[in-house]
Amino acid sequence: MTRLSTASFEPEFIEGLRDIFERKVPFNHLLGLRITTLDPDRVACRIEMKDELTGHYSRGLLHGGVISAAIDAIGGLAVVAAVAARHSDEPALKRLERFGKVSTIDMRVDYLRPPISLHFDLRAQVLRLGSRVASTRMEFFGADGKLLASGAGAYHVA
Amino acid sequence: MTRLSTASFEPEFIEGLRDIFERKVPFNHLLGLRITTLDPDRVACRIEMKDELTGHYSRGLLHGGVISAAIDAIGGLAVVAAVAARHSDEPALKRLERFGKVSTIDMRVDYLRPPISLHFDLRAQVLRLGSRVASTRMEFFGADGKLLASGAGAYHVA
Amino acid sequence: MTRLSTASFEPEFIEGLRDIFERKVPFNHLLGLRITTLDPDRVACRIEMKDELTGHYSRGLLHGGVISAAIDAIGGLAVVAAVAARHSDEPALKRLERFGKVSTIDMRVDYLRPPISLHFDLRAQVLRLGSRVASTRMEFFGADGKLLASGAGAYHVA
Amino acid sequence: MTRLSTASFEPEFIEGLRDIFERKVPFNHLLGLRITTLDPDRVACRIEMKDELTGHYSRGLLHGGVISAAIDAIGGLAVVAAVAARHSDEPALKRLERFGKVSTIDMRVDYLRPPISLHFDLRAQVLRLGSRVASTRMEFFGADGKLLASGAGAYHVA
Numbered sequence: 199m200t201r202l203s204t205a206s207f208e209p210e211f212i213e214g215l216r217d218i219f220e221r222k223v224p225f226n227h228l229l230g231l232r233i234t235t236l237d238p239d240r241v242a243c244r245i246e247m248k249d250e251l252t253g254h255y256s257r258g259l260l261h262g263g264v265i266s267a268a269i270d271a272i273g274g275l276a277v278v279a280a281v282a283a284r285h286s287d288e289p290a291l292k293r294l295e296r297f298g299k300v301s302t303i304d305m306r307v308d309y310l311r312p313p314i315s316l317h318f319d320l321r322a323q324v325l326r327l328g329s330r331v332a333s334t335r336m337e338f339f340g341a342d343g344k345l346l347a348s349g350a351g352a353y354h355v356a
Numbered sequence: 357m358t359r360l361s362t363a364s365f366e367p368e369f370i371e372g373l374r375d376i377f378e379r380k381v382p383f384n385h386l387l388g389l390r391i392t393t394l395d396p397d398r399v400a401c402r403i404e405m406k407d408e409l410t411g412h413y414s415r416g417l418l419h420g421g422v423i424s425a426a427i428d429a430i431g432g433l434a435v436v437a438a439v440a441a442r443h444s445d446e447p448a449l450k451r452l453e454r455f456g457k458v459s460t461i462d463m464r465v466d467y468l469r470p471p472i473s474l475h476f477d478l479r480a481q482v483l484r485l486g487s488r489v490a491s492t493r494m495e496f497f498g499a500d501g502k503l504l505a506s507g508a509g510a511y512h513v514a
Numbered sequence: 515m516t517r518l519s520t521a522s523f524e525p526e527f528i529e530g531l532r533d534i535f536e537r538k539v540p541f542n543h544l545l546g547l548r549i550t551t552l553d554p555d556r557v558a559c560r561i562e563m564k565d566e567l568t569g570h571y572s573r574g575l576l577h578g579g580v581i582s583a584a585i586d587a588i589g590g591l592a593v594v595a596a597v598a599a600r601h602s603d604e605p606a607l608k609r610l611e612r613f614g615k616v617s618t619i620d621m622r623v624d625y626l627r628p629p630i631s632l633h634f635d636l637r638a639q640v641l642r643l644g645s646r647v648a649s650t651r652m653e654f655f656g657a658d659g660k661l662l663a664s665g666a667g668a669y670h671v672a
Numbered sequence: 673m674t675r676l677s678t679a680s681f682e683p684e685f686i687e688g689l690r691d692i693f694e695r696k697v698p699f700n701h702l703l704g705l706r707i708t709t710l711d712p713d714r715v716a717c718r719i720e721m722k723d724e725l726t727g728h729y730s731r732g733l734l735h736g737g738v739i740s741a742a743i744d745a746i747g748g749l750a751v752v753a754a755v756a757a758r759h760s761d762e763p764a765l766k767r768l769e770r771f772g773k774v775s776t777i778d779m780r781v782d783y784l785r786p787p788i789s790l791h792f793d794l795r796a797q798v799l800r801l802g803s804r805v806a807s808t809r810m811e812f813f814g815a816d817g818k819l820l821a822s823g824a825g826a827y828h829v830a
């Protein structure tokens with residue numbers, strides 16, 4: 199039987215990574231970042247609008263810093279997923295420890311449209327996974343599916 | 357008497373801008389961003405370390421998203437200061453309204469060193485102020501003066 | 515009858531823009547940049563490998579600077595096409611003059627894989643066309659269709 | 673005797689690196705890039721204006737792609753210099769071979785002012801030299817010393 203590279207992760211790994219990403223990273227928890235898809239080659243997150251995340255005092259816009267923080271975080275998550283898939287023979291716990299070894303080298307965000315929505319969806323994709331550096335592309339959508347921001351990042355891999 | 361372009365702003369403008377930036381932008385308030393210098397050609401901010409801003413659950417590092425959010429915010433602040441200086445003949449209130457018209461087009465952050473410190477200092481400088489677009493450079497330091505991250509941004513000016 | 519926004523350009527405009535882009539911009543001519551697709555919402559270019567464009571003296575790699583130059587150029591071309599489509603009521607000559615009014619604000623390039631190929635194909639897309647600023651995404655492929663580099667840019671529109 | 677980390681390189685290394693950078697990288701040669709300073713912590717280059725490097729057919733502006741190519745190249749040169757200084761115990765030839773192992777991960781350029789000048793000067797500085805990745809800042813000046821463009825890059829180090 200052919201083992202597809204896009205095989206899903208086992209529940210233990212998914213729940214472990216969700217626990218780290220959503221709860222053990224305090225600032226992600228503050229933002230309310232939640233994982234909605236976690237596949238080796240595709241990750242997605244959602245973030246609910248709330249007052250504390252507002253950037254403009256009168257217009258109810260999401261703060262640009264929430265966008266950049268979320269884009270940075272999901273890019274790193276995509277790298278962790280890709281690294282974990284590359285080490286699919288390792289036990290879940292060992293792959294989870296790799297989370298702490300992925301860190302951002304640099305990142306770009308393009309802000310395209312006013313971020314007004316009840317929630318926001320993010321997607322990230324690894325364009326290149328090297329042995330030391332990974333490059334990613336990220337997208338940030340409103341609830342209506344409009345692209346509100348896009349990003350690119352480089353990450354240390356260990 | 358020659359009026360220097362680097363003349364300081366009047367207290368009314370400074371306090372008004374501080375009120376908007378530190379208190380009326382909810383996410384800046386959440387981050388604890390405070391203005392420490394506000395001159396036409398140079399702005400600086402400080403942010404105190406606190407648990408909610410942690411990115412790594414075991415090592416006490418500041419979350420990269422706090423860095424990108426703060427770098428984005430101070431770049432915009434530098435643009436507002438430069439725009440206000442260009443319109444120094446306007447009443448303070450009118451210049452303060454310009455805050456809401458500056459928005460980020462895009463931004464880059466380079467993460468250079470692990471962000472561990474009791475507080476962090478930011479500086480931003482406008483490299484070019486056009487009639488429609490401004491370009492900025494931003495720096496993010498630890499309490500010991502080490503450069504921990506640097507940034508570049510482009511902003512809409514109105 | 516509905517006029518689609520993706521309607522093709524008339525031959526006069528296409529030939530005029532090709533003449534400017536490929537011949538009247540000396541550095542594009544030096545690079546050998548040729549337009550292969552010119553639609554309102556999608557542009558593509560090709561560049562043939564040649565010795566002068568080599569970056570590494572022993573390995574026959576395309577110089578990274580050729581990649582960044584070509585990515586910058588095609589991003590601007592995509593903006594010119596989008597602006598021309600927005601002013602489809604203007605005579606071709608007037609729309610061609612808009613070429614000289616589009617200029618790069620800033621740009622990012624991610625180098626993903628070694629650029630070895632007999633020719634290279636580029637594609638660019640406008641993510642947002644504002645009245646003053648446009649944001650684009652660019653891709654750079656080898657002859658085998660592999661993504662070798664990707665880019666993002668912001669451009670002045672007039 | 674104290675050996676300063678900013679000690680100059682020996683002539684053999686300088687001439688060897690100049691030969692590679694200015695002559696053996698064909699595209700650098702085409703651009704006319706010349707090294708004017710080569711110190712462990714600071715490198716500078718010059719580029720003379722010439723017709724083939726023009727971007728705008730009527731206004732005599734340097735092509736943005738020349739700027740991005742030169743900024744990319746000098747950032748890499750600064751990394752090579754920093755790496756060579758770290759391996760100052762190695763023979764010159766071995767340090768020169770390190771040139772081929774430095775490659776760009778990603779780069780940003782901000783275009784600030786119209787590039788019209790008889791020549792252009794570039795400076796680059798390494799902000800962080802890791803064992804695998806280096807981050808740099810680059811500046812691009814007109815003959816009058818005005819900052820015309822600025823850049824940031826990340827490079828693979830081996």
